[in-house]
Amino acid sequence: MSVREIDVRYVAHLARIELSPEEERQFGAQLGQILGYIEKLNQLDVNGIEPTAHAVPMVNVTRPDEIKPSLPAAEALRNAPAQANDLFMMPKIVE
Amino acid sequence: MEYEAVIGLETHVQLKTQSKMWCGCANEFGASPNTHVCPVCLGLPGVMPVPNEEALRLTALTGLLLNCEITAYAKFDRKNYFYPDMPKNYQITQYDRPSTKNGLVEFEFEGKLAQVRINRAHLEEDVGKSFHFDRQSGLDFNRAGVPLLEIVTEPDITSPDMAYAYLEALKEILIHGGVSDCDMEKGMVRCDVNVSVRPIGQKELGMKIEIKNMNSFSGARRALEYEIPRQIDTLRQGGKLAQETRRWEDSTGMTEIMRTKEEAHDYRYFPEPDLMPLAPTPEWLAAVRARQVELPLAKKRRLMTQYQLPASDADTFVNDTPLARYFEAAATGAKNPKALANWVINNLRAKMAEAQITLADLKFPAASILSLIELVDAGKISSKIAQEVFAEMFASGETPEQVVTRKGLIQVSDTGAIEKFCDEAIAANPRSVADYQAGKAAALNFLKGQVMKLSKGKANPGLAGQVLERKLAQIK
Numbered sequence: 326m327s328v329r330e331i332d333v334r335y336v337a338h339l340a341r342i343e344l345s346p347e348e349e350r351q352f353g354a355q356l357g358q359i360l361g362y363i364e365k366l367n368q369l370d371v372n373g374i375e376p377t378a379h380a381v382p383m384v385n386v387t388r389p390d391e392i393k394p395s396l397p398a399a400e401a402l403r404n405a406p407a408q409a410n411d412l413f414m415m416p417k418i419v420e
Numbered sequence: 421m422e423y424e425a426v427i428g429l430e431t432h433v434q435l436k437t438q439s440k441m442w443c444g445c446a447n448e449f450g451a452s453p454n455t456h457v458c459p460v461c462l463g464l465p466g467v468m469p470v471p472n473e474e475a476l477r478l479t480a481l482t483g484l485l486l487n488c489e490i491t492a493y494a495k496f497d498r499k500n501y502f503y504p505d506m507p508k509n510y511q512i513t514q515y516d517r518p519s520t521k522n523g524l525v526e527f528e529f530e531g532k533l534a535q536v537r538i539n540r541a542h543l544e545e546d547v548g549k550s551f552h553f554d555r556q557s558g559l560d561f562n563r564a565g566v567p568l569l570e571i572v573t574e575p576d577i578t579s580p581d582m583a584y585a586y587l588e589a590l591k592e593i594l595i596h597g598g599v600s601d602c603d604m605e606k607g608m609v610r611c612d613v614n615v616s617v618r619p620i621g622q623k624e625l626g627m628k629i630e631i632k633n634m635n636s637f638s639g640a641r642r643a644l645e646y647e648i649p650r651q652i653d654t655l656r657q658g659g660k661l662a663q664e665t666r667r668w669e670d671s672t673g674m675t676e677i678m679r680t681k682e683e684a685h686d687y688r689y690f691p692e693p694d695l696m697p698l699a700p701t702p703e704w705l706a707a708v709r710a711r712q713v714e715l716p717l718a719k720k721r722r723l724m725t726q727y728q729l730p731a732s733d734a735d736t737f738v739n740d741t742p743l744a745r746y747f748e749a750a751a752t753g754a755k756n757p758k759a760l761a762n763w764v765i766n767n768l769r770a771k772m773a774e775a776q777i778t779l780a781d782l783k784f785p786a787a788s789i790l791s792l793i794e795l796v797d798a799g800k801i802s803s804k805i806a807q808e809v810f811a812e813m814f815a816s817g818e819t820p821e822q823v824v825t826r827k828g829l830i831q832v833s834d835t836g837a838i839e840k841f842c843d844e845a846i847a848a849n850p851r852s853v854a855d856y857q858a859g860k861a862a863a864l865n866f867l868k869g870q871v872m873k874l875s876k877g878k879a880n881p882g883l884a885g886q887v888l889e890r891k892l893a894q895i896k
Contacts, residue, residue, distance in 0.1 A: 339686055341502045378495065378691030384699040390437050390474035393444025398454045401462060401561075411453040412558030415504050418550060 331356055421619050423652045426626070427577035427644065428614040431590060433600045434546060434607075435478045435567040441545045442469030442512070442565055449606040453560035461565035463508035468694050471496075475567035476519070478599050479543045480700065480708045482569055483520025485597045485715060486538050490708075493699050494519040496543075496692040501685055504559055505547040513570075515689045518542035519698065525573075526717055527589030529582055536586050537574035544568050549607075563607075569600075575614065575625065580644035587611060587637040592716050604636055611640050616661075617651045626651070627661040631675055633668045643668040647675050719744075727757040736765050743769060746779050750786035759793045767807070771814050783817030792820040800824070801831050805877050832878045835887065838871070841879060842887045845870040846895070856892055864888060 333353040337344045344352065395401075398411045407414035437447050443460035460467045483490045497515035523538030546566040551558045571590065577583045591602045591609060602609045611634060616626035631647060634640040646668075651661055666675040700708075714722070716738045723734040723744075737744035747764045751757040768789070772778065792809060795801045801809065801824060812823040824830055832838060845867050846853055855863035864885070871884040 339500075339688065378693060379696060381696075383696045385701075385704075386470065386696040387473035387476060388444075388470040390439050390472050391444060392439045392446045393458075395445045395456050395458050396462075398452070398457075401454045401457045407556075409556075409558060411455075412551060412560055413454070413504075414556050414558050416557070417552060417555055418504055418557045 331360065421656070423617045423655065424620045425578060425644070425648045426575045426616050426618065427579075427583050428575040429573045429577065429583060429586065429640070430612045430614070431571045431587065432546075432610045432612075433482075433569045433571065433594055433602065434609075435475050435569055436598065436600050437472055437474045437478070437567055439472060440565040441472050441475055441543075441567040445562075445565065447566050448562075449603075449608075451562055453558075454562065456562040457564070462561055463506070463564075469512065471695060471698075472567060475543065476698065477704075477708050477711075478567070479519045479541065479569060480705065481597060481711055482541050482571070482594065482599050483523065484709065484712050485593050485599070486520070486523035486525055486541060486571070488520035488523030488538055488541060490520055490700060490705060491517065493517060493697060495697040496695040497689045498692050499544075499687045499689055501687060503547075504557065505550055506564065507548075507561070511545060511547065512692055512695070513544035514542035517697075525586065525589060525593070527585055528717065529585040534582060534585065536576045539572040539574050541569055541571045544570055575616075580641045580648070583613070583644055584637055584641040587640065589717075591637075596716060597713055598711070607635070610635065611637070613640055613643060613647075615644060615647055615651070617648060617655065626655075627663055629661065629663070630665045631668050632665060632678065633670075635670070639668060639670055642670075642673060643675060646673060650675070727751055727761060729758060729761050733761045733765055736769075737761075740769075742779055746786060750790060753787070754790055754793070756793055756797060759797070760789060763789050763793065763810070767810055768814075771811075775814075783815075784813045784819070788813055788819055795820055795824065799831060799880060799882075801829055802872075802877065802879075802881055804872075805829050805831065808877075829878060831880050832875055835883065838875075838879055838883055838887050839891075841871045841874045842867075842884065842891055844874055845888070846891060853892065853895065857895070864892070867892075 331353065333344065333349045333356065336356075337349070337352075402408045402411065402413065405413045434447075439445060440447050440456075440461055443458050445456040445458050445461055448456060460469055480490050482488075494514060495517045496512050498510040499513050499515070500510045502509055518540045519542060521538075521540040523541065525536045525538060527534055527536075546563050546568040548559045548561040548564040551560070573586070577586060594600045595602050600608055613631040613634065614628050615631065616628045618624065618626040629647065629651065631643050634643050647666070654661055662680055664680045665678045667678045668675050720731070720734040720738050723729050723737055724731060729737075737747060743764065747761060750764075751760055754760045772782075789810075792806055792813070795809075796803050796806050806820075808827075809820050809823045809829065812818060812827070813820055816823075818826070832841075849867060849870060852863040852866050856867070867888055868881065868885050871879050871888065872881060875884075
């Protein structure tokens with residue numbers, strides 16, 4: 326099984342996760358193994374097979390445009406670590 | 421060296437649906453915070469989105485209105501990013517298989533017909549609204565999951581004014597089409613700008629710079645008015661432009677750098693596994709097609725050709741749909757639709773404004789205006805008398821014939837009577853007669869005015885003129 330090189334630091338940044346150098350090595354190796362495992366798929370002959378995101382041949386699954394009850398604000402905010410005036414509160418966002 | 425600007429716009433428009441895109445929460449502006457939310461639009465684990473069929477129809481309808489092709493196969497993708505306004509940590513959008521593409525918007529600009537190609541109009545979801553306080557930010561997710569259409573142009577726009585005209589035209593199309601209310605105050609339309617500059621004559625595009633954070637169309641125009649000279653100045657001074665995203669600051673009237681290409685987002689798009697693809701059926705498309713309305717510009721052109729209306733009259737009707745409907749209903753039986761338009765716009769509309777009433781309050785039927793025009797065209801009353809008749813019928817609801825008979829307003833086309841008025845006018849105004857004979861043509865108009873006065877406005881003015889000229893020639 327070939328271990329693929331991946332830029333763990335970059336992926337961690339995209340996922341907004343802070344990793345120690347040791348974790349970077351550890352997860353890098355583990356992610357590489359996973360990718361290597363997925364690479365097995367390359368052994369399959371997929372000539373003539375349409376790429377698809379779904380295994381089930383189904384289209385146009387929709388719902389009518391009807392209003393259904395929402396959650397009460399108190400319920401919606403129940404898991405919020407911080408709240409004020411019915412808003413979810415968080416450290417100030419600066420772009 | 422002279423430079424030119426190349427501009428493309430991305431406009432986000434909230435669709436006019438009852439419920440949100442993937443759940444049954446109300447799509448309504450102005451509710452108290454976090455009252456139109458549920459596990460789906462809050463991005464709680466284990467939920468499944470289901471597309472709102474009306475949003476899909478409105479997307480296809482927009483495609484038709486923008487002359488796009490409605491693709492036979494479309495799908496949804498996840499655009500991954502981390503920002504508190506989107507608790508799922510991805511936005512559902514359409515990446516490589518949008519619902520509509522390759523369109524064209526036509527609009528009037530600087531007296532000419534301008535065209536801007538549409539790259540695509542794709543469906544996605546709006547995000548929550550953030551509020552910023554001293555040390556914290558707060559999030560209201562009522563807006564999260566509201567169906568949002570992103571309409572992307574090709575870089576066909578060449579000036580800030582043209583960008584503004586395009587945005588106004590687009591808004592007009594979407595409002596007329598019933599796709600969106602486009603209420604800027606409520607944030608229903610937002611736009612981002614892509615702009616580059618290049619030496620005139622150069623084929624390759626310059627470095628593309630994106631500007632965000634404009635909350636009005638005039639903001640977009642002002643941002644371009646600032647940004648284009650900034651880019652040109654940078655190049656003239658030997659500087660280089662980098663691909664970057666800039667933020668428009670409305671208060672300072674300047675753009676400032678937000679991020680460069682190196683910091684640009686890597687969205688890691690992938691197909692949304694929770695949503696099945698879309699493949700519109702012919703029946704479904706036919707139902708959407710049936711909802712297509714005539715666009716303002718098309719309507720203007722049709723009114724001009726069908727009824728020979730001047731552009732200004734056609735514009736008036738385009739901007740006043742009820743008045744246009746009234747006109748068109750009456751015009752089907754009209755021999756002289758141009759005159760009808762004139763009466764409807766110049767007299768009827770003015771009178772209604774004066775009396776502060778609407779078309780529904782009118783006391784007379786549209787047919788009365790047609791009768792009135794026919795009375796004028798047949799020479800039975802003068803156009804001046806017609807104004808008087810119109811005022812009467814507007815006030816009382818009488819037919820023009822009734823007014824004319826009751827007030828004895830039939831135009832005098834009887835030559836004998838007119839000869840008598842002309843003789844009187846000539847006898848009473850020797851000075852004007854002398855003036856006329858001395859070559860002052862204007863004196864004839866004065867004498868004609870006297871004839872009209874003597875006849876209490878009822879003399880046929882054309883006939884009066886002829887008789888006067890003949891009589892004056894005889895005096896000589």
